[in-house]
Amino acid sequence: MSAKPQNWGCLLLAIALSLAALVLGLFDIWQRMVDLSTSRVSGNILEQVRSSSVTLHRLYAFGAKVLALYIGLGVLAWLASQLTLAARPAWQRYRYLLVVAWMALLYLCVGLANASLYPWSQTGLWSRVINDLLPQALPAYLVLTTLAAAALLGLVVHRLRHRLWTRNALRVTVWGVVAVAVAAIVRNMPASASDGEGAVAGRPNIIFIGVDSVRPGLVGEYGALGYAPSLSRFAQEGHRFADAVTPLARTYPSWMALLTGRRPARSGVRENLMPRAQVNVVTLADTLSAQGYQTLFATDEVRFSNIDTSYGFQKVLTPRVGASDFLLGNLNDLPLTNLLANTVVGKWLFPETYANRAAAVTYDPATFVKRLDAGVRRDDRPMFLAMHLTLPHWPYRWRADEDAVFSRTLDSAYAYLASVVETDRQFDSVMDLLQRKGLLENTLVVVFSDHGEGLNLPADNLVRSADRVSSVGVPVWSSGHGTSVLSSAQYQILMVARAYGIPGIHDSNGVHQRPVSIEDVAPTVLDLVGIKPKPGSIDGQSFAPVLRGAGNAEEKPGELRVRFTESAYSTPSLRQGAADEASLLAEGAQVFRINPETGWVEIRTDLWSELLAVRERAAIGPTQLLAAIPDAAPGASVFVLASRSGGAARRLTGPPQAGVDAEATALWDALHREYAGELGTPAP
Numbered sequence: 001m002s003a004k005p006q007n008w009g010c011l012l013l014a015i016a017l018s019l020a021a022l023v024l025g026l027f028d029i030w031q032r033m034v035d036l037s038t039s040r041v042s043g044n045i046l047e048q049v050r051s052s053s054v055t056l057h058r059l060y061a062f063g064a065k066v067l068a069l070y071i072g073l074g075v076l077a078w079l080a081s082q083l084t085l086a087a088r089p090a091w092q093r094y095r096y097l098l099v100v101a102w103m104a105l106l107y108l109c110v111g112l113a114n115a116s117l118y119p120w121s122q123t124g125l126w127s128r129v130i131n132d133l134l135p136q137a138l139p140a141y142l143v144l145t146t147l148a149a150a151a152l153l154g155l156v157v158h159r160l161r162h163r164l165w166t167r168n169a170l171r172v173t174v175w176g177v178v179a180v181a182v183a184a185i186v187r188n189m190p191a192s193a194s195d196g197e198g199a200v201a202g203r204p205n206i207i208f209i210g211v212d213s214v215r216p217g218l219v220g221e222y223g224a225l226g227y228a229p230s231l232s233r234f235a236q237e238g239h240r241f242a243d244a245v246t247p248l249a250r251t252y253p254s255w256m257a258l259l260t261g262r263r264p265a266r267s268g269v270r271e272n273l274m275p276r277a278q279v280n281v282v283t284l285a286d287t288l289s290a291q292g293y294q295t296l297f298a299t300d301e302v303r304f305s306n307i308d309t310s311y312g313f314q315k316v317l318t319p320r321v322g323a324s325d326f327l328l329g330n331l332n333d334l335p336l337t338n339l340l341a342n343t344v345v346g347k348w349l350f351p352e353t354y355a356n357r358a359a360a361v362t363y364d365p366a367t368f369v370k371r372l373d374a375g376v377r378r379d380d381r382p383m384f385l386a387m388h389l390t391l392p393h394w395p396y397r398w399r400a401d402e403d404a405v406f407s408r409t410l411d412s413a414y415a416y417l418a419s420v421v422e423t424d425r426q427f428d429s430v431m432d433l434l435q436r437k438g439l440l441e442n443t444l445v446v447v448f449s450d451h452g453e454g455l456n457l458p459a460d461n462l463v464r465s466a467d468r469v470s471s472v473g474v475p476v477w478s479s480g481h482g483t484s485v486l487s488s489a490q491y492q493i494l495m496v497a498r499a500y501g502i503p504g505i506h507d508s509n510g511v512h513q514r515p516v517s518i519e520d521v522a523p524t525v526l527d528l529v530g531i532k533p534k535p536g537s538i539d540g541q542s543f544a545p546v547l548r549g550a551g552n553a554e555e556k557p558g559e560l561r562v563r564f565t566e567s568a569y570s571t572p573s574l575r576q577g578a579a580d581e582a583s584l585l586a587e588g589a590q591v592f593r594i595n596p597e598t599g600w601v602e603i604r605t606d607l608w609s610e611l612l613a614v615r616e617r618a619a620i621g622p623t624q625l626l627a628a629i630p631d632a633a634p635g636a637s638v639f640v641l642a643s644r645s646g647g648a649a650r651r652l653t654g655p656p657q658a659g660v661d662a663e664a665t666a667l668w669d670a671l672h673r674e675y676a677g678e679l680g681t682p683a684p
Contacts, residue, residue, distance in 0.1 A: 008575065010099045011078045017103040020073030022066070025334040037553040043239060047322060047675045054599030058324040059353075065349050067327055067434065069336055073110070107335075109145045113306040114335035117398050118363045122333050160681075167263040196567065203529050204502050206288070207442040208258070208521075211423060212301070213391045213481060214449035216244070217245065218420055221511060227417060228424035231316045231494075232430070238498030239506075243515045245620060249451035249482040249490040251569045252305040252538070254518055255388070257446070259311070261522035261538040263564060271568055271611065272304045273592065275602045278298070284522045285312030285384060287531060294381040299389035300357040300368040303329075306600055317375040319356035322599035328352040329359040357390045360397040365426040373433055381592040387430070391423040392416065392453070394480070413455045440500045444528060444547075446521055449494040451481045457607035460489040462625065462642045463649045472640050472651045474629040482557070482568040485618035485627045486642065491565040494519060499548060506546045512546055515622065517563045560621060562670040567616040569603070602637055612678060620644070620673040626652075631683035641667075653682045 049055050060657050081098040085091055091098065189278060211231070219235050220226030246254045247263045250269060256262075256269040260281045264270040267281055271570055285295045289312050297307055298317035306321050307313070319325055332341075332353050341345035341362035347354040355368040368389075378383065396415035400422065427447075454460045460478035463486060477483040481490040495516060499505040505528070519540035526533055527544035541561075571588050591611070593604050603611075613634075618627040625644050628637040640658075641664055642649035656664040672679060 005083065010025045010081060011075070013096060014078035014099045014299055015071055015074035017100065018070045018077065019067075019109075021073075021103075021107050022070040022334070025336075031292055033425075034526075043511055044463065048594040049327070049597075052310070052323060052594050052599050055327075055594060057326065058320075058322070058599070060323070062328055062350070062352075064103065066334065066337060069349075073106060073336060074103065077106050077230070080106075082090075100486075101207070105148055109148055110335045110339060113165055114338050117490045118338050118361050119401050120399070121335070122361070122368075141256045150197070200475050201443075203291070203293075203382045205441075206381050206384045206529075207434065207439065207443060207445045209427065209445065209447045210255070210258075210388040211427065211447065211449050212388065212390040212394055213416075213453040214420060214423075214452060215452045215489055216242075216449070216492060218417075219494055228420055228427075230424045230428035231447065234427075234431070234445075234498060235494075235496045238445075238447075240403040240494045240511045241495040241497075241516045241543070242513055244448070244493050244495035244516075244517065245491050245563055245565055246518045247491075247564050248453050248566050248568060250304065251388075251390075251393075251450050252537075253305075253568070254450040255307065255418050256281065256283075257307055257517075257540075258521050259386075259521040260284065260541040261519050261526075263517075263519055264566065265564070265613055266539055270566070270615075271603045273306060273601055273603050275595070275605060275628070276306065276310060276598075276600070278605060281310045282537070284525060285386070287312070287526070288529075289314060291529070291531065292381055293384045294379060296376065296385045297386045298368075298372050298375065299388040299390065300355050300363070301388070301393065302356075303358050303601075311575055317371050317377065319354070319358070320351040323601050324599065325352045325356070325358065326601060329356055332359065333361050336360050344368075347371075354422045357393070357398070360395060361399065363391075363398045363623045365391060365398065365422060366429065369426065369429045369433060370465075372430065374485050376433075376437060376439075378437060378439070382442075385439070388450070389423055389426055389430075391426065392419045398422065413457070416453060416455060428599070444502060444505075444525070445498050445500065446525075447494065447496045447498075448518065448521070450518075452486045452489045452492050454478045454480055454483065454489045457489070459646065460487050462486045462488055462644070462646050463640075464646055472638065472649050474627075474638050474640060480570070480574050483570045483574060485565055485567055485616045485625070486629075486640065488625075488644065497543075498622050499547060506549050512543075514543065514546060515563060515620075516541075516543055555674070557636040560666050562666060563620045564674050565618050565620060566672075566675075569611050595643055616680075617675050618678065619667040621663045621673070622668050624663050624667060628662065628671060628672055628679045631680075633683060635680045637680045653684065 001611055016667075050058070064529055076250045077099060080102040081095065084098050085095060085103070093617050117147070188328070211616050214231075216229075218227045220232035221236065221240070222229075224232065226232045238652070247265075248254060252272045252274065253264045253269050256267060256279070257264060260267055260269075260283055260388075262281065267279075268274075269279055269281065285297070289295045295313045295314040296315045296317070297311070299305070300319070302318050302321045302325060306323065308316055308318075319329075328350070329352055332350060337346075337350060337353070338361065341350060342355075342364045353359045353362060354370045355363075357363050357368075372387065394416075396412065396419040398419070400418075431440075454477075456479045458464065463472065463476055474486070475484075476486045478487040478489070483490065495518070517540065519538075520543055521540070522541045523533065523538045523542040524544045524547070526538075527542040531619070569591060571586075591604050591607055593600055593602070595602050614630055616627060616629050618625050621644075623644055625642050627640045627642065629640060630636075631638050639652040640649050652664075652668070655668050658665060
């Protein structure tokens with residue numbers, strides 16, 4: 001095929017048409033960027049992006065990859081037109097029309113596939129309209145793509161059939177296709193044996209599976225499957241702690257309490273996205289790694305919790321951390337890039353999108369399991385594997401078909417429940433993976449939620465007020481998590497521990513009423529593996545005696561354990577349950593910054609005193625909760641004593657009268673010790 005001038009013209013036309021398709025896809029993204037830049041606060045974010053060389057480099061690299069992909073699509077259309085002309089030389093006069101026709105056909109295939117596979121995509125609305133008009137017996141994109149591929153293959157065979165090496169070329173093609181098919185089949189076949197020998201003779205494997213935002217009531221008890229049958233079966237076969245809380249209902253502080261055994265007020269980790277340089281903690285991963293454990297952390301969301309290898313994990317399986325994740329997780333919504341999002345090519349080209357729950361348009365729960373499968377490799381060491389599944393976090397969306405899952409409703413409670421059900425399926429796949437890899441032998445598995453989720457339901461408000469303002473005169477924000485200490489649905493968590501073949505630990509022992517908090521997990525693990533923490537380095541209490549069968553190991557007579565929880569920075573729309581990405585960005589941008597050296601998003605610690613001034617705090621007893629709510633008057637707090645079962649509450653204007661209510665007195669004293677210097681005087 002000679003490189004005639006008209007062929008170069010056809011190539012340029014194909015590339016121009018492909019770039020025009022890219023521009024159309026970018027139009028909606030451009031509109032969002034324009035809206036972003038017109039906001040004064042958001043404009044400050046863009047200025048920070050420009051000052052971060054790491055972030056700029058990633059954005060430029062992303063743009064170059066997208067440009068190359070669309071140019072490649074244009075080249076493919078040109079090659080198809082040249083093959084057509086080789087088969088039909090008489091059509092030379094229509095060579096430019098052939099380029100247009102092939103480009104239209106290829107982009108129609110891409111658009112229809114994007115519309116079918118990723119129904120929440122904001123780009124390619126034209127393809128969604130076309131897709132809705134076509135019969136759905138078979139996916140339209142699949143039929144059209146098959147026909148286009150068959151036509152291309154036919155043209156290639158026609159072009160080669162008069163060449164001397166046609167027979168060898170066809171042989172190579174056929175055997176190549178067979179090899180690829182066999183490799184794909186072998187890759188997806190279930191393994192018949194584990195990947196390792198297990199750690200039966202030595203220290204046990206430790207596996208943490210965190211599930212974001214799960215309300216414990218969704219997991220069934222006593223034979224009921226609840227809304228999450230796989231989680232329910234796991235809970236019923238293990239040790240479930242019915243009264244479990246987190247000291248701060250946000251992902252990063254909760255995970256830090258889990259890994260360190262320290263409460264946020266003691267460790268200083270009291271917000272999401274704390275600057276790493278200011279987080280000076282020793283984690284369970286640090287300790288176990290020093291003891292010869294293989295340590296690994298995996299998650300499908302890093303916008304709230306930037307856990308990396310600096311926290312003691314030898315390996316991490318996560319999306320790329322940084323401001324580019326915030327930007328590209330939403331902006332990488334183009335028909336062609338979406339089709340690659342869950343492929344090996346997409347993993348290499350778009351690390352901010354692959355297996356990233358934050359990129360909700362393309363997130364496939366199975367892709368994260370594949371990443372986990374590929375990344376978890378056994379050796380002769382015991383393993384500490386910590387993972388976090390984040391699908392139940394707002395906005396409760398993934399790539400699922402909206403008709404089948406959401407019934408075209410955006411009701412938050414329904415969408416939340418649908419995401420929990422889907423995560424339960426993902427959890428089941430994870431457990432199958434662990435079984436296949438031999439990681440359920442001599443192993444302790446702890447399944448927990450980092451926090452709950454308020455859905456603005458009546459039971460989510462401890463003072464039961466219709467207008468969120470109770471008779472004690474304080475607001476109760478019962479949506480989301482970390483917004484109010486008077487919304488128990490936010491800080492109550494799922495906590496289940498199950499042993500697989502660990503000597504001395506019962507595999508199952510039912511439901512325990514012993515009060516626990518998430519910071520109890522680290523001392524429990526250290527207890528089980530025989531490591532003594534340094535005195536004063538742990539706030540949590542080991543519940544290993546419960547796992548060893550010492551009944552419920554309840555508190556001794558006369559003892560009363562007080563646990564704590566506190567709120568975190570919340571935007572107005574988040575507190576009111578009316579959040580969307582635009583409002584969250586506009587309202588929250590003022591308290592976050594981009595680290596110019598690392599490209600990570602961090603909370604502004606120069607605003608720390610202002611953030612602490614509006615924070616709610618609470619002490620939790622067996623039957624009551626004492627909350628300290630910042631008053632409108634500076635330096636004062638409203639102290640609310642509420643029943644944990646809900647109902648009437650009362651304000652305290654000073655310490656409870658001695659000898660009248662022993663629990664209230666204990667809560668008052670404990671609250672003032674835990675948050676010394678932060679509570680202020682009782683408001684009149």
